[in-house]
Amino acid sequence: MNTGQIISAVGHVGLIGWLLFGGQFDAEPLPFEVRDVAVISSEEFEAMMAAQRAPDTAADVAMPQAPEEDQSTPSELPSLPDITPERSEPESVETPSTDERPEPELPEPQPQSVEDLPPEIASPAEEESALLVPDTSRRPQSRPVERVTPEPVAQPPEPEAAPDEVVREETEDSPAEETRPEEEATAPEESVTDITPEASDDVTAAPRRSARPRPRPQSTAQAEDEQDADIADAVSSVLEEAQRGEAEASEEQSTAPALSEGEADALVLAISNCWNVDPGSTAAEVTVVVSVTLNRDGTLAGTPSLVSAEGGDQGARNVAFRNARTAIIACGRGGFDLPSEKYESWREIEMTFNPEKMRLR
Amino acid sequence: MMRLLGNLMMMLVAAGLWMSAAQAQDGPLRIEITDGVMEPLPYAVPDFIPENGAAEEMAENVARVVAADLSGTGLFREIEEDAYISRITSFSSPVEFADWRAINAQALITGSVAVEGEDVTVKFRIWDVFAGQELGEGLQFAGTRSGWRRMAHKVADEVYSRITGESGYFDSRVVFVSETGPKDDRRKRLALMDYDGANVQYLTDSTSLVLAPRFSPTGDRVLYTSFESGFPRIYIMDVADVDRRVLQSQEGTMSFAPRFSPDGQQVVFSLETGGNTDIYLMDISSGEETRLTRAPSIETAPSFSPDGDQIVFESDRSGSRQLYVMPATGGDAQRISQGSGNYGTPVWSPRGDMIAFTKQSKGRFHIGVMKTDGSAERLLTASFLEEGPTWSPNGRVIMFTRETQGAQGQAGLYTVDITGRNLKQVRTPDGASDPSWSPLQE
Numbered sequence: 197m198n199t200g201q202i203i204s205a206v207g208h209v210g211l212i213g214w215l216l217f218g219g220q221f222d223a224e225p226l227p228f229e230v231r232d233v234a235v236i237s238s239e240e241f242e243a244m245m246a247a248q249r250a251p252d253t254a255a256d257v258a259m260p261q262a263p264e265e266d267q268s269t270p271s272e273l274p275s276l277p278d279i280t281p282e283r284s285e286p287e288s289v290e291t292p293s294t295d296e297r298p299e300p301e302l303p304e305p306q307p308q309s310v311e312d313l314p315p316e317i318a319s320p321a322e323e324e325s326a327l328l329v330p331d332t333s334r335r336p337q338s339r340p341v342e343r344v345t346p347e348p349v350a351q352p353p354e355p356e357a358a359p360d361e362v363v364r365e366e367t368e369d370s371p372a373e374e375t376r377p378e379e380e381a382t383a384p385e386e387s388v389t390d391i392t393p394e395a396s397d398d399v400t401a402a403p404r405r406s407a408r409p410r411p412r413p414q415s416t417a418q419a420e421d422e423q424d425a426d427i428a429d430a431v432s433s434v435l436e437e438a439q440r441g442e443a444e445a446s447e448e449q450s451t452a453p454a455l456s457e458g459e460a461d462a463l464v465l466a467i468s469n470c471w472n473v474d475p476g477s478t479a480a481e482v483t484v485v486v487s488v489t490l491n492r493d494g495t496l497a498g499t500p501s502l503v504s505a506e507g508g509d510q511g512a513r514n515v516a517f518r519n520a521r522t523a524i525i526a527c528g529r530g531g532f533d534l535p536s537e538k539y540e541s542w543r544e545i546e547m548t549f550n551p552e553k554m555r556l557r
Numbered sequence: 558m559m560r561l562l563g564n565l566m567m568m569l570v571a572a573g574l575w576m577s578a579a580q581a582q583d584g585p586l587r588i589e590i591t592d593g594v595m596e597p598l599p600y601a602v603p604d605f606i607p608e609n610g611a612a613e614e615m616a617e618n619v620a621r622v623v624a625a626d627l628s629g630t631g632l633f634r635e636i637e638e639d640a641y642i643s644r645i646t647s648f649s650s651p652v653e654f655a656d657w658r659a660i661n662a663q664a665l666i667t668g669s670v671a672v673e674g675e676d677v678t679v680k681f682r683i684w685d686v687f688a689g690q691e692l693g694e695g696l697q698f699a700g701t702r703s704g705w706r707r708m709a710h711k712v713a714d715e716v717y718s719r720i721t722g723e724s725g726y727f728d729s730r731v732v733f734v735s736e737t738g739p740k741d742d743r744r745k746r747l748a749l750m751d752y753d754g755a756n757v758q759y760l761t762d763s764t765s766l767v768l769a770p771r772f773s774p775t776g777d778r779v780l781y782t783s784f785e786s787g788f789p790r791i792y793i794m795d796v797a798d799v800d801r802r803v804l805q806s807q808e809g810t811m812s813f814a815p816r817f818s819p820d821g822q823q824v825v826f827s828l829e830t831g832g833n834t835d836i837y838l839m840d841i842s843s844g845e846e847t848r849l850t851r852a853p854s855i856e857t858a859p860s861f862s863p864d865g866d867q868i869v870f871e872s873d874r875s876g877s878r879q880l881y882v883m884p885a886t887g888g889d890a891q892r893i894s895q896g897s898g899n900y901g902t903p904v905w906s907p908r909g910d911m912i913a914f915t916k917q918s919k920g921r922f923h924i925g926v927m928k929t930d931g932s933a934e935r936l937l938t939a940s941f942l943e944e945g946p947t948w949s950p951n952g953r954v955i956m957f958t959r960e961t962q963g964a965q966g967q968a969g970l971y972t973v974d975i976t977g978r979n980l981k982q983v984r985t986p987d988g989a990s991d992p993s994w995s996p997l998q999e
Contacts, residue, residue, distance in 0.1 A: 455586065464588050473593035474632055476953060476976040477721055487585065499688070515722035518685065522663055523593075525687045529658070544585035553591050556976055 453538040463532060463542075470527035471549060472519060475556035482508035482516035483550045488524055492539050494531030500524045503546060520549040597634035598720065600627065600664035601657060603645045604638075605679070608671035615702075616670040619679055619709045623666065625753070626713035626727040630954075631979030633720075636662050648680060657686045664692070666716055675702050681712050683719050693719050706755055707998070714997065726949040727752060730995040731956065732770040732779050732796075735759065736968055736988035743988075747781060749796065752949075752994070754984035760799055769945075769991050773817045776995035780804070780815040780824060791815045791826055793841070804839070812837075814857050818885075819865045825849070827857040836870055838885075849887035860912075861885065862905045862929070869893070869903040869912055869929075880914060882929065893931030902945055905929070907996075908952035911975070915944040915957075924957045926975060937977040947994045956983065958990040 455463070473480055485503040490496060500521045505513040524547070534542050602624050607616040627633040643656035648669035657665050668681030680697040684690070696715060700708045707728055714725030735748040735757075744763035747770050750756055760779070761767055768789070770781040779794045786803075789811045794801040804815070804824060815826035824839045834855040838847045850856040854874035861868055862885075869882045875892065878899040883890035894900040898918030905912055909929070916923040916936065922943045925936040943959040953975060959982075960968040968990040970983040983989075 460586075460588055464590055467590050468592045469594060471590055471593035472596050472598060474721070475595060476974060477723065479722055511722035515720070518688070522685075522687045523590075526661070526663075542586045546585045546587045548587070548589040549593075550589055550591050551593065554593060554595070 454541050455534070455538055459535060459538075463534065463545075466527050466532060467523055467547065471523035473551050473554045475551075475554050477515070478508050478512035479515035479519060480551045480555050482506065482512050483548065483552070484513065484516045484520050485546055485548045486517065486520045486524065488528075488545045488547060490528075490532065490534070490543055490545065492536055492543075494528070494534050496525065496528050500547075516549070516551075520547070523549075597628075597632055598663050599634050599636050599661050600666065600720075601636045601641065601660070601662040602627070602666040603641065605668035605670045605681070606645065606648045608648075608669050608678075609673070612670040612672040612677075615672055615677065615705055616668075619670055619705060619712065620666075620668065622706055622709035623713045623716065626710060626725075627716060629753070629981070630717070631974055633664075636660055648682075652684055652686075654684075654686055654689045657684075662686050664716070664720055666712075668712065672702065676700075677702055677705055677708065679708050679712060681715075683716055706751065710751070723953065724951045724997065726951045726954065726994075726997065728998050729950050730772075730776065730998070731947075731970070731983075731992050732760070732772055732995070733970060733985075733992040734767055734770065734990045735985070736990060737763070740964055740966060747779070747794075748989070750985070757986055760794060760796070769814060769993075771816050771993045772995045774819055774821045774996060776998060778817075778821075779993075780817060782813045782815065789813045791824070793824075804841070814859065816860055818861050819863055825859040825861060825868060827859070836868070847887070849883070850890070858902045860904045863907055863909045867905075867929075869905055871901045871903060880912070880931070893927070893929070894934075895931055896934060904946055904948060906948050906952040907950060911952070913946040913948060913955050915946065924955060924973065926955070935977065937973050937975070938971070938980060943971075945991050947992050949994055950997045956992045956994055958992065960990070 482505055484505045486500045487503045488496065488500045489498055502517045505516065507513075508516065602620050604620045605616040607613040624635045628635050640660045641656075642659055643653040645652075645667050648667060652665060652667070663686055665684040665686050666681060667684070668679060670680075671678045676699065678697060678699045680695060682695040683692040685692045696712075698708045698711055710727035713727045717723075717725035717727070729752045730749055731752055732747065732749050734745045736743050736745050738744045745767050746763040747760035747767050749758045749760055761783075766784040768782040770779050772779055777796055779796055781792055781794065782789050783792050784790075785792075791804040791812050792801050793804045807828070807830070809830070811829040813827055813829075815824050817824060818838075822841055824841060826837055826839065827834050828837050833853060834857055835848060835850045835852065836856045836859045838849055839845065849859075849868070850870075850872075852872065852874050854872055856870055856872045856874075859868050859870040866885055867882050868885050869880060870890075871878050872881050872890070873879075878901050879892055880894040880900045880903045881890040881892050893912070894914070896916070896918075898916055901915045901917070903912050903914045906926075911926045912929055913924065913926050916925050921939050922941070923936040924938045924943055924946050925934060927934040937955065938957070938959075940959055941962045943957055946955045946957045948955060949972075954972050955975065956970055956972045958968050959971045960966055967988040970985060970989045970992050971980060972983060973980045983992075
């Protein structure tokens with residue numbers, strides 16, 4: 197084997213290596229290049245189109261499926277409680293065991309709360325205003341507070357409007373209320389997860405290829421006059437990149453179809469406009485992280501959930517979370533304006549609500 | 558050669574690592590929201606449902622008082638009935654959340670009132686409209702016809718508490734000095750009213766000058782200064798039967814500016830003797846006095862911290878009136894006010910995190926707050942003359958006296974949120990000054 201062959205062999209191996217992994221050496225600018233949507237090669241365009249097409253078709257498939265399977269539950273749910281409470285309510289007064297619904301209501305911790313709230317109203321002496329040195333006998337005080345729920349149960353027979361009373365149980369039947377949104381939410385979500393694998397594969401493929409063209413000319417030039425030092429440098433930089441990439445992966449979404457800064461900012465702004473902060477409240481001392489799952493059309497899938505809360509007491513944290521949840525629901529009513537081709541990058545979002553700048557106390 | 562191949566191997570391994578890292582980036586998108594809006598929370602409180610004919614008027618009145626309480630805080634904004642899409646026809650009927658969402662009502666309060674003879678029962682529920690669920694559980698209060706406003710205040714307190722996570726202040730009272738007549742012949746008497754100015758009662762007649770009434774921590778007694786004997790003396794009055802007695806009477810001295818300790822067992826006050834004013838502590842039951850300051854300057858307006866460990870007061874020992882904090886047992890005092898101008902009448906917040914004060918600077922008066930170490934001073938108001946701040950039971954609102962300029966000038970009571978917003982006058986039948994806010998009633 198002469199020197200020429202060695203050089204030729206190494207050169208070819210190097211060239212093939214660069215062709216396969218050349219793009220990775222330039223990994224640092226990768227996340228940014230990816231966001232430059234303006235530079236699109238035909239290859240990318242095809243890939244993107246493929247990515248777009250894939251969801252479309254998948255969505256078509258999923259749409260009919262989801263309703264068919266789930267329709268019975270979501271559509272009938274609202275009507276179901278309408279009927280059941282009517283029957284269950286009267287029964288629940290006398291025989292709590294008959295129905296499923298009454299059971300959760302009766303064992304509710306009502307007795308405890310009755311004891312908890314015992315403002316007493318002693319029979320108040322007259323409250324005379326504008327009297328000179330009146331005998332200000334003690335003002336009336338509330339009697340022990342009772343839960344409202346036990347009352348209605350006993351009441352139905354009394355009032356004339358029996359039908360009204362019957363309907364009431366529906367409100368109290370909070371499980372029924374809650375299940376409705378959940379069911380609605382789950383249906384779209386399922387259809388979405390079905391699509392996901394196809395879409396994500398295509399979408400990730402597109403940018404990965406798109407990144408290559410740029411570094412190629414440089415690296416091939418280098419490959420031709422390969423020197424140990426260069427390769428060693430390249431290798432170490434790749435290793436560094438690998439480590440850095442892992443670190444970034446945990447903090448930031450830098451997969452190929454990430455939102456551009458402008459798109460992310462627009463989302464932040466949209467939610468900011470609905471996030472009502474009372475700077476004088478203890479809730480303004482709390483930073484909450486809320487997890488949200490979105491449908492492909494930008495609407496909420498399910499309700500936002502609390503990931504973590506920092507600062508304040510439990511009461512303040514509850515309020516801070518509720519304020520954040522309200523902001524998301526209120527501003528997301530018509531769906532957030534997000535690019536559907538990047539759906540995988542924003543399907544799940546963790547939103548941190550940090551009121552530090554607005555804090556007063 | 559081997560070295561080159563080794564490098565190539567490393568390259569392949571490194572590339573593999575990188576790719577696995579790239580594929581691992583499937584966590585959720587993370588964003589941070591740091592700028593919100595500061596707007597009153599929109600809510601709806603439809604008239605409560607009368608459960609019988611006798612309750613019709615009261616059902617409407619209760620809802621109106623609840624709305625007045627909530628909107629009066631500046632933290633809530635009521636949505637007018639005209640905007641309602643769906644009606645609440647029965648206390649128990651299901652809530653059409655979509656209809657209330659459509660008019661952007663974030664909270665909905667529904668209720669009913671039953672009146673039988675003198676007995677009144679109020680039931681209510683609070684709904685988190687956007688979450689589509691009830692906020693807490695329904696409650697009911699039972700009372701009498703004459704106490705209906707208190708029941709409404711209690712409903713509003715509960716709503717406030719569930720929505721903000723902090724206790725309310727609506728079912729509370731204010732003791733103050735009612736003023737009638739022109740400035741050069743002003744008649745003053747002690748008066749008591751609900752926090753919103755309703756149900757005014759007078760506790761003393763106007764034959765002698767009275768000053769600076771202060772509620773006890775439980776709201777059952779009032780300390781005040783009276784010139785009944787010709788000299789200022791501290792009196793203590795039982796609010797329920799208006800029974801009063803002199804608390805401190807040392808010949809040839811003047812005592813004033815009293816305040817209860819947080820346990821209600823002691824009174825901290827100023828005593829002037831031989832031209833020097835210092836701060837003293839007195840045990841109410843034994844009458845035993847302890848001198849807390851010994852300075853040739855004027856020390857006055859003491860106020861306990863809610864934990865009872867410290868006392869904030871004003872002193873002119875530095876040449877101008879400034880605020881100082883010392884241990885409740887006396888000893889070294891730390892100056893906390895650092896700005897220019899004169900500071901006076903400090904009051905420790907019931908939450909313990911702030912001190913409210915009066916500040917006089919460049920010919921104007923201000924009510925302000927600062928942290929207990931004197932930092933983060935914020936002036937909330939400014940006018941020709943204002944003084945005497947008192948905290949709402951939850952430490953969110955400050956009530957104070959503002960007096961208008963000129964011979965016809967009159968004193969009135971005002972409230973301001975600690976954010977400096979929502980400045981309002983409290984409706985009183987005559988002039989009013991020196992308010993002291995009670996705790997929440999039980």
